[in-house]
Amino acid sequence: MAEGVPWGEPDGDAGGGARDPARRERAERIRESFVVVPLLGMAAAVALAVFTILLDMALSWLVAESGAQDELSTTLQTLTDSANAVLGTAGPATLTVLGVVFSITLVALQMATGQLTPRVLYMFTRGWLAKLTLAVFLGTFVFTLVVRYAGGLLADDDTGTPFVPVSSTAVAMLLVGASLVAFVYFVDGTVKMMRPTTVLDRVGRETLRQIRALPRDTVPPPRKAAVAPLGEGGGDGHVRTVRSRSDSGVLVRVDTARLLRWAVKNDAFVRVLREAGDYVATGSPVLEVRSPRPPERLDRVAKAVRTGAERSTFQDPAFGVRQLVDIGVRALSPGVNDPTTAVQCIDRLQLLVEEFAQVPQGERVVRDRGGRVRAVVPLPQWEPLVELAFTELVLFSSGQPQVTRRLAAALDDIEAHVPEARRPALHRARGELRRVCARSMPEGLVEFAQTADHQGLGG
Structure with a gap:
């Protein structure tokens, strides 16, 4: 298995190739931020x-040096006035349209999420x-602002050379x-985001990608008392519990690269105690560490457990299943009463559960270059995921x-493929479905x- 590959990306065994975890982390932060890309656009505009x-x-200097400035004075003045008019109109108009469009869009998205689930707003x-x-909008505004300001300064200089913003106007x-x-x-x-099928497809595709990226290098989950390195036989050593030092929030990712570096440096074994999607309060246990000598700088390994304000499908495919179920349950509520949308949710859930059936069960292991297990990370399990996908919809x-x-x-289809x-988990869901039908349907x-x-x- 590739060293230090985050489980949100395919590892070498899964055929995806290892990627730099730090680069993957930065890419996710940029994707989740609504600030970085617009700021980069404004900087590029400047x-x-x-x-x-x-x-x-x-x-302008070439025109002045050519000696044709007097002959072209009328034309240059016309070009300058026209350019200033274009630049003076483009910037404010762009900013005005931007404000109106985004205000209306946010209201429309709020109405759409009210019909589906608030948890899909993160896709926007x-x-x-x-x-x-x-x-693009902010860049256009900043570009015209800078050009107008510079044109005003250059028009008042003492060189006598007229400043004609020809290329600036063309770019504007x-x-x-x-x-x-x-x-x-x-x-x-x-507009597409307001359609249930588009939202369902986007959630389904992202979740399917995360399920396929789950590592295949796993071991069966041990009993709760077991903390010894897997395959090492246990023995005496120092066992420490590491508590969260992040702000209270949902566990959104585990930095396995940081875990691996720290474990190798301290000759330690680390077990992550919480799963992606769990709510982690500040000071709650998140890691168990075992090492032959007292480990150093536990605060560094604690930073490997990242929390956030809300769940993300990155490293957490169960969150995608949760979103589909929420949309289906809301569609079946008396206030909405939209069974067709619930059926569309089941279409995607079936595909995801069938794909998840191909994932080995257990915990993900992180090995060093010598093949020694240095950390284990919990992964979603089969029965809880089946219960998540179908229990509420059945009820x-x-x-x-x-x-x-x-x-x-x-x-029936999933049972035929697993x-x-x-x-047994599918049989329990089918049995509950029979009981629901017997209670709620005419004989x-x-x-x-x-x-x-x-x-x-459909027939």
Whole structure:
């Protein structure tokens, strides 16, 4: 297994190739931030404005040196006035449109998440389309502002050379055009975000990617009392419990590269006690460390456990399943009463559960270059994930034959694709579905409601 590969990315055994964990961490932070990309766009706009100003200064100097300045004075004045008019209009108009569009979009997204689940709003902040659109709009505004300010300064200098912002105006027009194109794509993407099928597809694709990235180098989970390094036979040593030093929040990722470096330096073995998605309070136990000598700098290894304000699908595929279930349950509530959306959720859940059935059960192990186990990290387990995917939907499917029939088809299909050892969890879900149908359906429809149908009521 690749050394120090975060379990949100495929390791060498999974065929994905190892990636630098620090680079992966930075990429995730940029993706989750709604600030970095727009700020980079503004910085790029400033650099572009400086370049075009220098180019316009060179062109103006060439005109002055050619001796044709007097003959072209009228034309140059017309170009300067036109350019200033374009620059003076483009910037404020861009900023005004930006404010209106994003205000309306946020209201529309809030209404859409009210019909689905608030937990899908993070897709808007993680999506590149909104960040790039904001970067283009703000970049256009900053570019025109810098060019206008520089043009005013250069027009009042003592050299007598007129400053004609030809290239700056041309670039400003291109940026305005880019803003219009970005606006069209942004509106299109936002409208799609209001459609349940688009949200379900995005959640399903991201979760499927994380499930396929789960490591295949695992060991069976030990009993709670076991803390000895796997395969080392135990023995005497120093056992320490490391408590969280981060702010209280949800465990969003474990930096396995940091765990590995610290464990090798201290000749230690580390077990992560909490799973991704668990709420971790400041000061609560998060790691168990065993080493032949007293370990040093426990505060450094504690930083490997990262918390955040809310869950993320990165390193936490169960969160994607949670979102789909929440959308399905809300669709089955009396206030919404939308069984078709619940059926669409089950379509995606079946695919995810079938894919998860290919993942070995146990804990993920992190080895050093010599192949020695240095850390173990909890992974999602089969039975809890099946219960998460189907228990609530089965209970809320009461009186909805379209949903019960689709659930029956999903459970049958999954059972046909998994080994015998994993079928008891599916049998329990199927048994509860029978009881729900028997309690909620008229006697003549009980058998009908339990008949497997991939479309619910499609025939």
